[in-house]
Amino acid sequence: MLYGALEAGGTKMVCAIGDENGKILEQKSIPTATPDETMPLIIEYFKDKDIKAIGVACFGPIDLDRDSDTYGFITSTPKTAWKNYNIVGRIKEDLGIPVGFDTDVNGSLLGEVTYGCAKGLSDVIYLTIGTGIGGGVMTNGKLLHGMLHPELGHIHIGKRNYDKGESVCPYHDDCFEGLASGPSIEKRWGEKAIKLAGKEEVWKLEADYIGTALVNFCMTLSPKKIILGGGVMHQLQLFPLIRKAFEEKNGGYINTALTHDLDNYIVPASLNDDQGIMGAIKLAIDATEC
Ligand code: ADP
Ligand code: ZN
Numbered sequence: 001m002l003y004g005a006l007e008a009g010g011t012k013m014v015c016a017i018g019d020e021n022g023k024i025l026e027q028k029s030i031p032t033a034t035p036d037e038t039m040p041l042i043i044e045y046f047k048d049k050d051i052k053a054i055g056v057a058c059f060g061p062i063d064l065d066r067d068s069d070t071y072g073f074i075t076s077t078p079k080t081a082w083k084n085y086n087i088v089g090r091i092k093e094d095l096g097i098p099v100g101f102d103t104d105v106n107g108s109l110l111g112e113v114t115y116g117c118a119k120g121l122s123d124v125i126y127l128t129i130g131t132g133i134g135g136g137v138m139t140n141g142k143l144l145h146g147m148l149h150p151e152l153g154h155i156h157i158g159k160r161n162y163d164k165g166e167s168v169c170p171y172h173d174d175c176f177e178g179l180a181s182g183p184s185i186e187k188r189w190g191e192k193a194i195k196l197a198g199k200e201e202v203w204k205l206e207a208d209y210i211g212t213a214l215v216n217f218c219m220t221l222s223p224k225k226i227i228l229g230g231g232v233m234h235q236l237q238l239f240p241l242i243r244k245a246f247e248e249k250n251g252g253y254i255n256t257a258l259t260h261d262l263d264n265y266i267v268p269a270s271l272n273d274d275q276g277i278m279g280a281i282k283l284a285i286d287a288t289e290c
Helices: 035-046 087-095 104-115 176-180 182-189 200-221 238-250 275-287
Strands: 002-008 012-019 024-031 054-058 099-103 124-129 133-139 225-229 266-268
Touching (some): 002 104, 002 275, 012 035, 012 275, 024 035, 024 275, 035 087, 099 275, 104 133, 104 225, 124 200, 133 200, 176 182, 176 200, 182 200, 200 225, 200 238, 238 266
Parallel strands (some): 054 099, 124 225, 225 266
Antiparallel strands (some): 002 012
């Protein structure tokens, strides 16, 4: 059985065909321009591929409420060409197959829970720290949507008084994304994050912010594992620093077997940056079952 998978991102659309085991059989990347330019290329890729369903893991914000008139729409995105765009409707209309739909980060989380390092766990958080910061949440075995969907990148974490940088979030002056995303690192230190690999103070401050956010997520959502992906997390020296910051900010309060073993509690993504597209395959598989 073949399934289609679309990882819809602000800069590129990754299209893939996968099988029921999450194996990617072929894949193609299409630059994200306007819907008028990009959607026909996506439809062209998937048509005549004999896929049973398609899963879409999409940048947001998106409407996931099945009772809403705008279910399946990309809603108030700053990418204006995609604002209020009915991406699910367009795919359904043109391909005539079931469409699974969720956030890009819930897609990555689903990939890790189904095929990766969180296999079998029912309560997991996946965070991406890249151009933006976003997080997917699974609780009691279900992807969390709620009113909209969690926006873990926009919690207020408080700017450190020794931080000379400024938030890059247009909405908040001290949110996680504003202070710890790739662009915020670049703005604060005047160089791309990848070029700052050897600068200790960069990663100490970064880990302080990430550790603070993770303790807040731990207290509110009680995950059994926290997975960190995205471009910035390729700086693997961050992991021990984040675990140390987590320990300090937790202050021994959450005191479980899992928090005693932080090397296995706060972990890197495990699927070679394929977690999103593999999660989209699983969204497609699940879409055939509803
Ligand atoms: P996106 O979030 O756009 O999907 P990425 O997850 O690759 O893409 O994130 C891009 C951001 O991550 C940029 O700000 C970039 O500077 C930063 N980044 C990418 N690779 C690295 C790296 N190896 N080390 C540190 N930062 C990186
Ligand atoms: Zn913000």
